Amino acid sequence: MGEKLIIHHWDTDGICSASILLKNLNGETKTVIPKIGNYFLTDEEIDRYLEYGEIYIVDIALPEDNIKQLAEHARVTIFDHHMQEPIENINHINPIAYGAAQEDFPSATWVLKEYFNEDEGLLVILGIVGDNEHKIKDNRRFYDIVQRFCRNYSIDFDDLVKATYLIDSNYKLGKKEDVERLPLIIRDMNLEDILTNREWNKNLEILEKEIGKIVNDKNLGEKRGNVIVVDVDIPYNIISTVTRRIAWNTNRDVVVVNRGFFEDRDQIYVRSSRINLTNLIDEVKRLGCNAGGKKSVVGIITSKKKTDEVIDRIVEFLEGKRW
Ligand SMILES: [Mn+2]
Incomplete structure (x- = not known):
C-alpha cells in the first residue's frame, strides 16, 4: 500500500496530463492505460490495482462503478475534462462535470495546469493541440495562448500538430507498453526530439497510408439522410482520426464503425458539429453500450450483435428523433 498509480488516456492529452501529474507527485508512481480502445477497466485490471x-x-x-470499486481500497482523484456526473466521495477535479464550458477546458492538461499552477509549457500546449488540432483556431482565447507559445519559442503551429500525430501513433498501432512509458519519457523531450523520433515517424507512415485509404475511398461512405455512415474492418485504432477527417472534409455528421479492432466487440465513433451529443451518450448506454465523449464527439463500444441496431439509433438521433 501507499504506492501511487496513474491511469490515463492513451492519446497525447492523456499522456501529457499524466506527465504533468507525475512531475507534481512525490514518490514512486506507476503509469498505466486501460486496454487500448476500452473506456473502462476489466475486473482483472481492477484486481491488479487494488494494491x-x-x-x-x-x-x-x-x-x-469502476471508480467506486477502486475507491473502496484507494484514495481516488480524477483530473478530466470529459462529460461526467460529479462523483461523490472522491476528489473529482473536472470543471465540466461541475458546469464549466467545454470551450474553457479544451484539454485535460489545462485542468492540471490550473490545478498545479503550471506554466503554459510544451506539455500543456500539446494537450490542447492534440485534442483539437486545427479546430483550436475557432477558440479565440486558447488559440491566442497557443500562438503566443509558438511566437515565444519560434515554433510552427503545424509542427505542434505533427508532434501530436507522432505521439498518438503509438496507441493507434496498439503499442500499449510504449504508451505507458511515455509520461515519464516525454517530460524530458523538446519539440525537436519528438519531431525527429525515428520509430514514431515510421509508425506515422504506416498509419497515414491506412487512414488515407479509408478517407479517400468514395465508395465506403453510405449517406443516410444528412448523416454519413462509414463501415470498416481494420486492426488499427484509428476510428477517431478517420471520423474527424471525414467530418472536416464533408462538413457533415459522421458515424464510423470499425468491426476489426476488438475480437468480440465493435467500435463506433460519432462526430457532429450541429447537434449536442450529450444525450446520445445516455441513450446508447441504455442500449447496453459502453460510451463516453464530449459535446461534439462520442465513442461507443458495443457487442457485435447490437452494432446495427445502435447505428440505426444514432442516425435517428442525429436526424432529430428522440426516444
Ligand atoms: Mn483530453
Whole structure:
C-alpha cells in the first residue's frame, strides 16, 4: 500500500496530463492505460490495482462503478475534462462535470495546469493541440495562448500538430507498453526530439497510408439522410482520426464503425458539429453500450450483435428523433 498509480488516456492529452501529474507527485508512481480502445477497466485490471493506496484517473471518464470499486481500497482523484456526473466521495477535479464550458477546458492538461499552477509549457500546449488540432483556431482565447507559445519559442503551429500525430501513433498501432512509458519519457523531450523520433515517424507512415485509404475511398461512405455512415474492418485504432477527417472534409455528421479492432466487440465513433451529443451518450448506454465523449464527439463500444441496431439509433438521433 501507499504506492501511487496513474491511469490515463492513451492519446497525447492523456499522456501529457499524466506527465504533468507525475512531475507534481512525490514518490514512486506507476503509469498505466486501460486496454487500448476500452473506456473502462476489466475486473482483472481492477484486481491488479487494488494494491495501490493512491489512484489518479486522468483524461478518461471511466464508468462510475469502476471508480467506486477502486475507491473502496484507494484514495481516488480524477483530473478530466470529459462529460461526467460529479462523483461523490472522491476528489473529482473536472470543471465540466461541475458546469464549466467545454470551450474553457479544451484539454485535460489545462485542468492540471490550473490545478498545479503550471506554466503554459510544451506539455500543456500539446494537450490542447492534440485534442483539437486545427479546430483550436475557432477558440479565440486558447488559440491566442497557443500562438503566443509558438511566437515565444519560434515554433510552427503545424509542427505542434505533427508532434501530436507522432505521439498518438503509438496507441493507434496498439503499442500499449510504449504508451505507458511515455509520461515519464516525454517530460524530458523538446519539440525537436519528438519531431525527429525515428520509430514514431515510421509508425506515422504506416498509419497515414491506412487512414488515407479509408478517407479517400468514395465508395465506403453510405449517406443516410444528412448523416454519413462509414463501415470498416481494420486492426488499427484509428476510428477517431478517420471520423474527424471525414467530418472536416464533408462538413457533415459522421458515424464510423470499425468491426476489426476488438475480437468480440465493435467500435463506433460519432462526430457532429450541429447537434449536442450529450444525450446520445445516455441513450446508447441504455442500449447496453459502453460510451463516453464530449459535446461534439462520442465513442461507443458495443457487442457485435447490437452494432446495427445502435447505428440505426444514432442516425435517428442525429436526424432529430428522440426516444
Ligand atoms: Mn483530453
